[in-house]
Amino acid sequence: MTERVGLFVTCLADTLYPEVGKATVAVLERLGIEVDFPAEQTCCGQMHANSGYPAEAELLARRFVEIFEPYEAVVTPSGSCAAHVREHYPHLLGGDTGDVPMRTWELSQFLTRVAGIVDVGSAFEGTVTYHPTCHSLRLLRVGDAPTRLLDAVAGLELVELPDAEECCGFGGTFAVKNADVSAAMLDEKLAAIEASGADAVCACDSSCLMHIGGGLRRRGSKVRVVHLAEVLAS
Structure with a gap:
């Protein structure tokens, strides 16, 4: 099981729903997983890509890849943001993403597929x-x-x-x-x-x-x- 992950908290959790980010950390740490929060993280760029600003979306995608490249896994409490990273980054960056998109997981995916856990003691x-x-x-x-x-x-x-x-x-x-x-x-x-x-x-x-x-x-x-x-x- 992955012992250390990077938390991508997302814009909404950062600005409006911090309790969701805190809850994500609580679940992972309960399972013995070390959670890092790179403070320099920003938006994943989904909003920009969806609104017709591909250049800005590309800049944010490159930043995301650079920041989270050191982590064995990236976990986020957002299916929407995880989908953008996994599905759209390879197109935005012309494949210049390494394997960061494939190491980015929505929380339920990470728990069941990567950690192999269903009962988290809740x-x-x-x-x-x-x-x-x-x-x-x-x-x-x-x-x-x-x-x-x-x-x-x-x-x-x-x-x-x-x-x-x-x-x-x-x-x-x-x-x-x-x-x-x-x-x-x-x-x-x-x-x-x-x-x-x-x-x-x-x-x-x-x-x-x-x-x-x-x-x-x-x-x-x-x-x-x-x-x-x-x-x-x-």
């Missing part, structure tokens, strides 16, 4: 439904890794989410540029979450949980959002 009371975010589902293909981890959490009851694979409507700038369509997609997702009867909805991406959480609050819903890392750290 306990969580209540019912939880899982929303498979688009990048984790379609680009990373994490499969059942997150639900296997959730199933192993003591006290947690995992309930099915109707139409789980439907997008929540966030999509980064999509939610801003196509607000009406995004809101309609979100409404369908919120209805499915509430129909599940779960106390909380869990995902691998803070971005989607931010979008879903805002919608739930506006509806006055009692369902709360929780990142996979936070469940596993509990």
Whole structure:
């Protein structure tokens, strides 16, 4: 098992959801894995690439590769950012990435595939439904890794989410540029979450949980959002 990893915390965890980064460290350290946080890390460049700024995205990709090259594995609590690094860096950098993209893992992937662990010694009371975010589902293909981890959490009851694979409507700038369509997609997702009867909805991406959480609050819903890392750290 990898004994030392570099933590890529992501922009959202750094600026809005630091508890997700802390939870990721807590889970890894509980398993005896040493976690380094290179303070010079910045954005992975996904936002720039998606918004039509390939030159800026390339600069950030090169910086990422340089900073995380020394680590045997890079772990991030974001399926979206991990997918960008793994799938798009080779194109952005013309293959000049070494094997850093292939050593970059979303948390559930790292735990189940690299560390070979499903039960991380967690306990969580209540019912939880899982929303498979688009990048984790379609680009990373994490499969059942997150639900296997959730199933192993003591006290947690995992309930099915109707139409789980439907997008929540966030999509980064999509939610801003196509607000009406995004809101309609979100409404369908919120209805499915509430129909599940779960106390909380869990995902691998803070971005989607931010979008879903805002919608739930506006509806006055009692369902709360929780990142996979936070469940596993509990």
